[in-house]
Amino acid sequence: MGMEQPVLRSFDLGTGPLTPDAFIMETGQVDLSVYTSQERFEAEREIFGRVWLNVAETAEIPNPGDWVVRDVKVRSSSIILVRGKDMEIRAFHNICSHRGMKLVWDDKGRGGRFSCPYHAWMFDSAGDLVNIPDEGCFPHVDKKASGLSPVRCETWEGMIFINLDAQGTQPLMEFLGPLTERLKNVPFGSYPYTARVGSMIDANWKLAIEAQCEAYHVRALHSRTVSKMLSSKENPYVHPLHVEFLGAHRMNSVPRNPDYELSPEKLVQAFSFMNAQQMVIADTGAQEKPEETFAGHNDVNPIRSNLWGNDQYVLYPHFIFHLSLGGWWLHRFWPIAADKCYWEAVYHFEQPQSLRNQFAVQYSLALNRDTLMEDNLALVQQQEVMQSGAKKIVQFGEQEALCKHLAAVSEAAANDAEAARIAAE
């Protein structure tokens, strides 16, 4: 069965209009070297230095003075995100103006003052240098000009993005393009209970994204975990219910199996499923206050399918989020080397109201983690043999539309970066 092809649009990553690679969109065939070659990795390193990158959520730093640190290792950068007294969120390079020490060594904190571990130069939440111990010995230091180096930082729907290109001018809203019309006022904040997982994976970061972008692999790779929850009589190969290409980004509605039944032999699972919404399977039961959940939002489950499990948004270059009735979750995939990436996931649930809820949420997390481990272990095997050179291409099918579109956008972006590099020489 062929699938309907969504409308393809051009996109802009701040260097002018680009179109997704036509050959990849037509055939689904991608040169395998994009996952193994150092040249491609260098082009991607350049891209991560000038496009908007999702790094955190505003809810992580709710109060003035709250801060988190996020690393962008592919750019050898560490970034402080801090909420100022004026409630603005600002981003700074995590490096001291005295002699280049890493200013903050912890991951998060509060207080909005940063004292360098080396010689205790002190900076405030606006990035200003506010104290130099033994200041008389620095007659040539211009204190005003020696604040922290700012990083461009903007937010959208509670999500914090940074852009490491100090000269860049593209606003975040333009980068997000059609996505901003597509999703407005989605109640992300109704799910304040969070849990984080992450690990280093010995595989190219794009392989890791692709494993989260298609459900074709669910029947085979996840036969022991979630296959029966997703694969149904009506939709055995777990085709996406709906696909949209949104400029450089994309979304699909992921199905579930409406006939999935809790097994009387799996008592713990049954207990958990009855005591909290799970991430991988949606309860279609009436929601108490639909306007406060995703269920009541027009942009969620856009085709109103009763097979609907969750909506998945895949943002260029490295960010995915899923909206389901049970909450929402996100993934970030950080390139480390051509054959190594760091994966992090953050799960957002409604606040558990009882110990039963709490247990059920933990069960949901464990089930997700087991499923993701199946993905991540497979990726290592894939990367290892890809490097043999035995195959020249990979080939995506129509149900892998998101992977194909991501590959076509990545190809166009990498060619653009390469052309810019040659022009600069």
Ligand code: FES
């Ligand atoms: S390097 Fe930071 S105070 Fe000296």
Ligand SMILES: [Fe+2]
């Ligand atoms: Fe998977």
